[in-house]
Amino acid sequence: MPVTTLNGKAVNVNEEGFLTEYDEWDEDLAKVLAEQIGIELTDAHWKVIRFLREDFKTQGETPTTRRVQTVAGIPVKEQFVLFPKKPGKKMSYIAGLPKPHGCV
Amino acid sequence: MTTTDTTPIVPSFDDDDTDRKLAIICSKGNLDMAYPGLILGNAALGEGVETHLFFTFWGFDMIIKSRMNHLQFSPAGNAAMHLPGSDLHMPQALAPAMTGMATKMLKKQIADLGVPEVPDFLDLIAAAGGHLWACRLSADMFKVTQADLRDDVEGIISAADFIEKTAGAQLLFI
Numbered sequence: 001m002p003v004t005t006l007n008g009k010a011v012n013v014n015e016e017g018f019l020t021e022y023d024e025w026d027e028d029l030a031k032v033l034a035e036q037i038g039i040e041l042t043d044a045h046w047k048v049i050r051f052l053r054e055d056f057k058t059q060g061e062t063p064t065t066r067r068v069q070t071v072a073g074i075p076v077k078e079q080f081v082l083f084p085k086k087p088g089k090k091m092s093y094i095a096g097l098p099k100p101h102g103c104v
Numbered sequence: 105m106t107t108t109d110t111t112p113i114v115p116s117f118d119d120d121d122t123d124r125k126l127a128i129i130c131s132k133g134n135l136d137m138a139y140p141g142l143i144l145g146n147a148a149l150g151e152g153v154e155t156h157l158f159f160t161f162w163g164f165d166m167i168i169k170s171r172m173n174h175l176q177f178s179p180a181g182n183a184a185m186h187l188p189g190s191d192l193h194m195p196q197a198l199a200p201a202m203t204g205m206a207t208k209m210l211k212k213q214i215a216d217l218g219v220p221e222v223p224d225f226l227d228l229i230a231a232a233g234g235h236l237w238a239c240r241l242s243a244d245m246f247k248v249t250q251a252d253l254r255d256d257v258e259g260i261i262s263a264a265d266f267i268e269k270t271a272g273a274q275l276l277f278i
Contacts, residue, residue: 004112017113036114065150066228067218077231085152086117093115103143104219 007032018093022056025096034094041094045082048074052095062092064102117152124153125273127266132278133165135177135210135222141278142225149232156273157229158266159257160239163278164246167238167254172223177210178203188213223254230256237261237269 001020003010011024019025019033030049034041041049051072055063065088069076076087083090088100126148130141141157148155165171179185180199186192188209194202211221220228230236238253238260250260261269 002113006112013113015113016115018115036112037117065232066220069228075231076228080232086150088150089115090117093117102218104146104217104225 014098018098019096020098022096025053029096030094033096037090037093039083039090039094042082044078045094048072048079048082048091049095052091052097056095056097061102062095062097062100064088064100064104066104067102124148124151125270126153126155127158127270127273127275128155129158129160129275129277130163130166131161133162133171133175135175135207137278138163138166138175138222139214139219139225141276142222142229143219144276145234146225146229146232149229149234154235154273155229155233156235156237156266156270158237158239158270160242164238164242164248166222166226167236167257168248168252169254170252172226172254173221175222176203176207179206226254226256235269237266239263239266 001012001014004013004017005011007029011029012020014020031041034045039045048068051068051074052063055067055071063071065076065079068074068079068091079087079091092099126145128141128145130138132138145155145157159167165175178199179194179202180196182199183193183196185194185199185206187194214221219225226236236254236257238257240260240262243249243260250257253260
């Protein structure tokens with residue numbers, strides 16, 4: 001697995017660029033990650049990102065867009081607006097988590 | 105092996121793949137056959153793929169408001185039906201009488217995986233920007249009008265219209 005430099009520090013990522021170490025992420029890094037994929041983080045984005053972080057911690061896996069809707073109450077439609085086209089991947093990338101594995 | 109790179113590795117989220125289009129023809133109204141199209145359509149939308157679902161023949165039961173909550177699963181004619189966690193075959197002679205129980209069991213298994221019921225799943229697909237279309241010939245045959253269908257069905261269209269709308273799409277027939 002490669003190590004890359006983000007926000008002036010070395011972080012472990014996979015071959016696609018997703019962070020592989022939960023604890024190497026912080027909110028400043030999230031801003032950098034978001035910027036790299038053309039997203040400016042608003043409060044609405046943070047609500048999703050923070051839910052993803054918390055849910056991963058308790059569930060051990062990245063929630064799917066469906067779970068973000070049912071558990072965090074953020075409609076899928078809104079998720080597509082916040083993280084256009086590929087919400088599942090984009091939100092997990094910014095949250096420093098693996099892509100969701102669930103099918104639904 | 106570990107390599108250090110000073111140029112950040114950024115996933116290519118908006119690559120050319122997002123020009124992909126997927127057309128799914130849903131022609132079955134059995135509970136088990138409703139899901140493949142829904143799961144694949146939903147996955148495609150999550151990958152930024154423009155997705156169209158065309159409901160035809162028995163697939164109409166997925167979008168008719170009075171029926172979409174009552175899809176059933178029958179083990180009859182399904183030689184691959186086993187009891188969960190077992191290789192034992194369900195005797196086919198018993199299968200026709202077991203639709204109710206088999207439906208209940210399948211619904212529970214689906215719910216346990218966190219997968220929504222068919223109407224909720226279609227809500228999800230519509231919210232993700234998926235397009236739902238109904239087949240003109242089936243509507244005429246079943247004497248169904250737009251008023252009988254889910255509100256998010258964009259129209260009752262001919263096969264030719266659907267082919268035109270999905271020019272260049274990959275196509276799945278289920």
